[in-house]
Amino acid sequence: MKNLFLILSLTGFACAAFADPHRDFFEIKKQVAASAEDPNLRVRCTQLALVTGNYKDAEEGLQWIRTNHLPDWSEWATTQTKYLPMLGKPAPDFQGKDLDGWTIKRGDFEGRVVLIHFWSVVDGLSQESLPPLMEIVRKYKNNPFFTIFSVSVDKDPGAVKQTVGLQKITWPQMFEGEGWNSPTAKAFQIQGTPALALIDSDGILRFVGSLGQMLNDVVEVAMGHIDDKQKAAASDVRLTPRSKDNKVFCVRSVEVYSPQNHAKVQSKLKPGALLTLGKPDPATGMITAFYDDPETGRSAEGLIRMPAESVK
Numbered sequence: 166m167k168n169l170f171l172i173l174s175l176t177g178f179a180c181a182a183f184a185d186p187h188r189d190f191f192e193i194k195k196q197v198a199a200s201a202e203d204p205n206l207r208v209r210c211t212q213l214a215l216v217t218g219n220y221k222d223a224e225e226g227l228q229w230i231r232t233n234h235l236p237d238w239s240e241w242a243t244t245q246t247k248y249l250p251m252l253g254k255p256a257p258d259f260q261g262k263d264l265d266g267w268t269i270k271r272g273d274f275e276g277r278v279v280l281i282h283f284w285s286v287v288d289g290l291s292q293e294s295l296p297p298l299m300e301i302v303r304k305y306k307n308n309p310f311f312t313i314f315s316v317s318v319d320k321d322p323g324a325v326k327q328t329v330g331l332q333k334i335t336w337p338q339m340f341e342g343e344g345w346n347s348p349t350a351k352a353f354q355i356q357g358t359p360a361l362a363l364i365d366s367d368g369i370l371r372f373v374g375s376l377g378q379m380l381n382d383v384v385e386v387a388m389g390h391i392d393d394k395q396k397a398a399a400s401d402v403r404l405t406p407r408s409k410d411n412k413v414f415c416v417r418s419v420e421v422y423s424p425q426n427h428a429k430v431q432s433k434l435k436p437g438a439l440l441t442l443g444k445p446d447p448a449t450g451m452i453t454a455f456y457d458d459p460e461t462g463r464s465a466e467g468l469i470r471m472p473a474e475s476v477k
Contacts, residue, residue, distance in 0.1 A: 186382040190217050191469060204235050215245065216372060216383040220253055222416030239309035241375065245349060245355065248373040256362075256370040257352035259337040261316070264326055270337050271368075273405050275310055278387040279364040282315040283355045286328040295332055297380050301338060305384075309393045309416060310366060314339055316349045318358060366391050368403070404440070405467075412441050421467035431467055432458050 174465040190213035195205050211226025213219075227249070230242035251257075256279075260270035262418070282298055284291035305311035314337040317325045322340055329338055341347045351375055353362050360379070363372040365387045367468030372383045398447065415438040423429040427449060436457060451468040458465040 173466055185216065186213055186386050187217050189382075190222075191212050194222065203228060204230075204233070204238075208235070209240055211242075212379050212380065214250070214378050215388055218253060218371065218386075224249060240346070245374050247356075248354065251354070251370055251373060254370060256364040256369055259352050260350045260457075261341045261347075261349055262270065263314075263337045264322060264329070264340050267337075268406075269314055269337055271364075275368070276310070276366055277392070277436075278311050278366055278384070280311075280313040280384060281353070281364070282313065283318065283350055283353070283358055283360040283362070285318050285358045286324050287319065288358050291359045292328070295334065299334075301380065301384055305388070307437075308388070311384075312336075313386060316341075318345055318347050318349060318350055318355075320344050330382060345351040363387055404442075412439055414439060419469060421456065422451065422470055424466060424468055427451065427468060427470075432456070432460060432465065433457065437468075440469075 190210065191360065192211060193206060197203070197210050198208055207226060209229065211223055214223035214226055224246070227242040227246045230238050231246070235242075238468060253272050256271065258271050261269065263269055266301045280298075281300065282294070284294065286386055287290070296316070302313060315334070316339045319325050319340070320342055322342065325338060325340055328334075339349060341349065344430055353360075355362075357375075360375055361365075362370065363383050365371050367390070371387055372379075406413055407415045415434050417438075419434045419438070420430045421432040421434060423431045438459070440454060441455040444456070445452045449468070451470050453466065454469045455466050457463070
C-alpha cells in the first residue's frame with residue numbers, strides 16, 4: 166500500500182491542471198480516444214471517471230490498466246475494481262465512539278459531505294497522509310456542509326491520543342480498539358492504510374480507496390453537488406446530535422428566542438454552533454437551549470422554536 170499511496174500522491178500529469186473534474190474527464194476522454202495507448206492519459210481518465218461517477222468508463226479503464234500490467238498502477242487498479250460495486254449506492258451504516266467517548270454515527274451527517282480517513286498511528290505512511298487532509302480541512306473549515314473524521318485501526322488509545330496531539334489534528338477520531346476488526350473499517354471493506362471514503366450529501370458512497378492526487382477532485386465534485394436550493398434552505402432549523410450529553414450542532418442557522426418574550430429573537434446562531442438542549446415545552450412547542458452567544462461570547466439560555474421530533 167505504501168508505494169501505491171506515494172505514487173498517487175506524487176504523480177502529476179499535465180492534464181491534472183484543469184480546475185473542473187467533470188470538464189477534465191470529458192477533455193481527457195477525448196484525448197484517450199485519439200491516443201488510446203497512452204498510459205498516463207488512461208490512468209488519469211480512469212481516476213476522473215471514478216471521482217465524477219462515470220463508473221462504466223472507470224470499469225473499462227481499470228480493466229485496461231490490469232490487462233496491460235502497467236507498472237505501479239496494476240495493484241491500484243485491482244484494489245479499486247474491488248471497491249467499484251460499492252460506489253453510487255447508499256453508504257454503509259456505521260457507529261462508534263471518539264477518543265472522548267462521544268458517539269459518531271452516519272445519521273449525524275445528514276445533508277453533509279463526509280470524508281472518512283482510515284489510518285494507523287504505527288504506520289508512517291498514514292501520518293504522511295495528514296498534510297493533504299489538513300489542507301482540505303483548512304479549505305472547508307467554514308463550510309457547514311463538509312465534515313471529516315478519522316477511524317483508527319489501532320488498539321492503543323493512548324498512542325492515538327499522543328499522535329493526534331503531536332500532529333495537531335483537529336477533527337474527530339473514531340477509536341473502536343479492535344485493530345483490523347474495526348466494524349467501521351470492515352463496513353467499508355478497507356484493506357490497507359491510509360485509505361479514504363467519501364459520502365456525498367445524499368448519503369451516497371462516492372469513493373473508497375487510496376485517493377492521493379484525486380483527493381481534491383473527489384471532494385470538489387461532492388461539494389459541487391450541494392446545489393443552491395440546499396444552500397438557500399440553510400435558514401431552516403435543523404440540529405444534529407453531537408454527544409452523549411444532549412449537545413447538538415446547528416447544521417442550519419438557528420434563531421434563539423428570549424425566555425421572557427417568545428417573540429423576541431435574542432441571538433442568531435450560524436451553522437456549526439454548539440448547543441445543549443433542555444426539555445421541550447408542550448405549551449409553546451419550544452425547547453430550552455444553552456449556547457455560547459456569538460455577540461457577547463458568554464454562555465446564555467434561550468428557546469428554540471421547533472418541534473422536539475426535529476432533533477434527530
